[in-house]
Amino acid sequence: MLDLNEEEILPLSLQHTFWTWSAQGSVSPIPVKRAKGVYFWDIHGKRYLDFNSMTMCVNIGHGEQRVIDAIIQQAQELPYVAPAMASKPRALLGKLLAEVTPGDLNRFLFTLGGADANENAIKLARAFSGKHKILARYRSYHGATAGAMAATGDPRRLAWEPNLMGGVVHFLDPYRYRSTFHRTNPDISEEDFCLDYLNHLEEIIQYEGPQTIAAILIETVTGTNGILIPPPGYLQGVRDLCDRYGILLIADEVMSGFGRTGEWFAVQHWGVVPDLMTMAKGLTSAYAPLGAVAMREEIAEFFRERVFQSGLTYTAHPISLAAAIATIQVMQEDHLVEHAAEMGKVLHRLLNDLGEKHPSVGETRSIGLFGAIELVRNRRTRQPLAPFNGTSPEMIAIRQFLLDHGLFLYTHWNILLIIPPLIITEEQLAEGFAILDQALTIADEAVEHSL
Numbered sequence: 001m002l003d004l005n006e007e008e009i010l011p012l013s014l015q016h017t018f019w020t021w022s023a024q025g026s027v028s029p030i031p032v033k034r035a036k037g038v039y040f041w042d043i044h045g046k047r048y049l050d051f052n053s054m055t056m057c058v059n060i061g062h063g064e065q066r067v068i069d070a071i072i073q074q075a076q077e078l079p080y081v082a083p084a085m086a087s088k089p090r091a092l093l094g095k096l097l098a099e100v101t102p103g104d105l106n107r108f109l110f111t112l113g114g115a116d117a118n119e120n121a122i123k124l125a126r127a128f129s130g131k132h133k134i135l136a137r138y139r140s141y142h143g144a145t146a147g148a149m150a151a152t153g154d155p156r157r158l159a160w161e162p163n164l165m166g167g168v169v170h171f172l173d174p175y176r177y178r179s180t181f182h183r184t185n186p187d188i189s190e191e192d193f194c195l196d197y198l199n200h201l202e203e204i205i206q207y208e209g210p211q212t213i214a215a216i217l218i219e220t221v222t223g224t225n226g227i228l229i230p231p232p233g234y235l236q237g238v239r240d241l242c243d244r245y246g247i248l249l250i251a252d253e254v255m256s257g258f259g260r261t262g263e264w265f266a267v268q269h270w271g272v273v274p275d276l277m278t279m280a281k282g283l284t285s286a287y288a289p290l291g292a293v294a295m296r297e298e299i300a301e302f303f304r305e306r307v308f309q310s311g312l313t314y315t316a317h318p319i320s321l322a323a324a325i326a327t328i329q330v331m332q333e334d335h336l337v338e339h340a341a342e343m344g345k346v347l348h349r350l351l352n353d354l355g356e357k358h359p360s361v362g363e364t365r366s367i368g369l370f371g372a373i374e375l376v377r378n379r380r381t382r383q384p385l386a387p388f389n390g391t392s393p394e395m396i397a398i399r400q401f402l403l404d405h406g407l408f409l410y411t412h413w414n415i416l417l418i419i420p421p422l423i424i425t426e427e428q429l430a431e432g433f434a435i436l437d438q439a440l441t442i443a444d445e446a447v448e449h450s451l
């Protein structure tokens with residue numbers, strides 16, 4: 001195989017490739033050489049603790065031999081078949097997924113990742129319902145293709161407007177720490193807080209006309225936009241509104257699925273079965289690209305005599321399917337969902353301790369191994385350490401400190417995301433938190449001491 005000197009990896013990558021989500025002149029990629037467990041190493045031998053599972057996707061951890069072997073075996077046996085053909089991994093993965101997904105989500109349409117899973121879920125919902133509008137939330141990310149970007153509520157959508165898919169209407173998220181409706185009464189009960197947001201959604205349904213709304217698309221637990229965990233009753237309330245008004249519920253579990261929250265899928269915390277559920281990332285733990293739309297039998301049945309007018313060359317790619325089968329088996333054999341729930345308690349405690357110690361911590365949130373630290377300049381006013389859709393010298397300095405000290409994670413405006421591989425141990429969590437503890441002194445210095 002063509003090879004090169006390790007020192008050439010970075011300059012050649014910079015010279016010939018075009019980088020996503022970046023100005024080409026300002027990228028500074030880590031040249032990664034290898035990865036194992038919860039760590040990865042750069043070409044100079046520097047080790048990083050991966051507190052973000054790369055792109056919130058390597059759920060079972062790096063370098064898992066059982067998945068690598070399955071990929072090799074599938075590549076040797078049958079690396080590709082046309083999407084219209086049946087194959088052993090297709091047969092096996094469908095069966096396995098039907099076992100781990102809730103309710104009668106028993107049919108699966110395979111895609112290449114999360115964005116096109118959401119695109120296809122929208123197509124299915126529109127065709128099935130005969131209606132066109134999609135309601136989605138502002139603090140959401142659903143992918144970077146035109147339809148998924150239109151559904152995305154966060155500012156990543158704005159650069160591509162107005163040439164995105166039409167028919168999306170956004171509504172507000174039940175984000176308690178920065179709740180629009182409760183600035184003057186932040187101590188409102190959980191029940192009333194939840195009700196206010198369900199009433200808000202119902203009002204929008206009425207204004208838009210339920211007869212025009214195909215689906216409500218939500219991240220069950222909001223990911224990049226800050227680990228926003230729905231209050232008790234919210235998800236059931238959304239499900240009830242969907243049932244009352246004849247609207248389909250699409251749960252985007254691209255990030256929250258596959259053990260991340262301490263259940264196979266986050267909807268299971270609240271006993272809700274969506275009509276369509278999208279997944280990707282943890283589905284193969286990123287050992288190969290794959291997404292899927294799980295659908296209720298009734299939706300699949302609708303297409304028994306009707307053609308589903310869509311598809312992709314790499315739909316149900318056998319190598320990706322083999323990676324998914326092996327990933328699910330690893331999760332089952334090693335009880336990783338249970339482990340994530342257990343370690344989630346440790347993460348929760350570590351986050352609380354950090355919050356008590358550092359005045360710059362406005363709020364911490366977590367469910368399973370899905371956590372966030374929201375940094376503020378002032379706990380009373382809740383002024384964020386970086387503005388909406390922006391950054392600040394302090395956030396840049398914190399990120400640099402963490403990288404310098406071998407801790408890799410994502411930051412989102414004023415929020416630090418903690419999304420480690422599910423195999424992480426208590427000691428490894430503590431190791432990362434010791435570095436975070438030091439880094440937060442940078443944030444503490446920015447805290448306003450006056451009222």
Ligand SMILES: Cc1ncc(COP(=O)(O)O)c(C=O)c1O
Binds near residue numbers: 118141142256
């Ligand atoms: C909740 C959610 N949905 C969809 C996507 C898009 O997935 P992909 O990047 O695989 O297209 C992401 C990616 O981060 C996501 O977090």
